[in-house]
Amino acid sequence: MQFQDLGLAEPIIRALAAKNYDTPTPIQAQAIPPLLEGRDLCGVAQTGTGKTAAFALPSLDYFHRNPKHTPLHSTRMLILSPTRELAAQIADSFRDYARFMRLTIATVFGGVPINKQIRGLQAGVDILVATPGRLIDLIEQRAFHLGGVEIFVLDEADQMMDMGFIQPLKRLVKMLPKERQNLFFSATMPKEIAELGSQFLNDPVRVSVAPQSTTAERVQQYATFVNQAEKQALLTHTVKTEEIDRALIFTRTKHGADRVVRYLEGAGIAAVAIHGNKSQAQRTAALQAFRHGHVKLLVATDIAARGIDVSGVSHVINFELPNVAEQYVHRIGRTARAGADGIAVSFVADDERPFLRAIERITRVKCEVVPLPENFAEIQRNLPKPAPDRRGARPGPRGDGRRADQGRGARPERGSPDRAHRPDRPQGERPQGDRVHAERPRGERPARAAGQGAPGAGAGEGARRPFRPRGKGGVGQHQGAVRKFEGR
Known part of the structure; x- marks a missing residue:
């Protein structure tokens, strides 16, 4: 099957030819025909299988065949994305496919000035790619509304749930018009995700191009058991000895990612980090340097890396x-995208062995165990010191990327699975001190001792002086507030 066999509009076929795309991927071949008919769709496909084109091409065909003015302060097509990088990537793909069409495409996400986004949305846009948080901010400021939406796309739904976007999503869905086409895509489809999709999909076509939670067939998967404090030495050795075109290195925490980069730089190895503490300009610069090959190592947390779509990634290293x-x-x-092969390497500490067993169980693939290098003790002793950070400080002596991070400020990234699933104390339980109010029943106040009343109260009465705002006698703009308070 060729793209031209699907019945897409001529400008779209011309744009695909300009990119040398002629054969649709399995998810595209199965999703495009029912979407052209206006059906709702629930698609399950692994990352890198062409999901963006699967919903972009039929949507652009709809715009070509149904031209109309875009409502002011609104959009005809809304695409929700979990991360800034993924939102920017989706918008770029739409611009490529719509290069021979006169459509307006915009993105809104955090990390950039909101006033500039407000001005850009005043006249309305045909296609808007947004993250939930910033979109709600715009709606609350009455700078945008969803009344003009005709096509609604929820991409990477499982990541949305992992990041705690369920309530914002439900809130946004209630603002959408009832008559619309809904597209729901996810790399995995656990029960919770399926229940989320059922809340706004109407008799959807279901498309799945891979068994649930399977990994790419062309990825060779390896695991090395190593102490947590020795992982940095193993990573430095691996990077120096392996033939790596581009590698993504994953850490759990933002501070851990920065620490890994400083150790690599101390060993003379160029690397950049991308995570939630970086500004949008820093994240964009790091991603561009990695995409264009200026650096071959990108250290990332799970949330920041979800939107990374870079060809030529030969290795994924799970630090x-x-x-x-x-x-x-x-x-x-x-890795292993666009028909290429890939390698996944995992460094497994003793406390991570249960995680590895769970991964092998759900992926149905057993990682090949690779032993430590024979001279690893010497490699560990000769690990170069880390490069100092911008403040001139160096990481702690462990350099393990995690245990030295257990102090203040080393929590997992907000919205990450590690943060969402960490054990919490029972709800409502607080550490109890020796203060008198820790044990008193709710609603009771301890009696004040004689002579210890509030300022201005009679001795032993514990009375309080009526609230008076600062100013000249509580008059003027504060007068109404004072009367309201005294009338309670």
């Missing part, structure tokens, strides 16, 4: 294993 098995699928899906 730390995720404690959610499905996240491993997303990680190694960054």
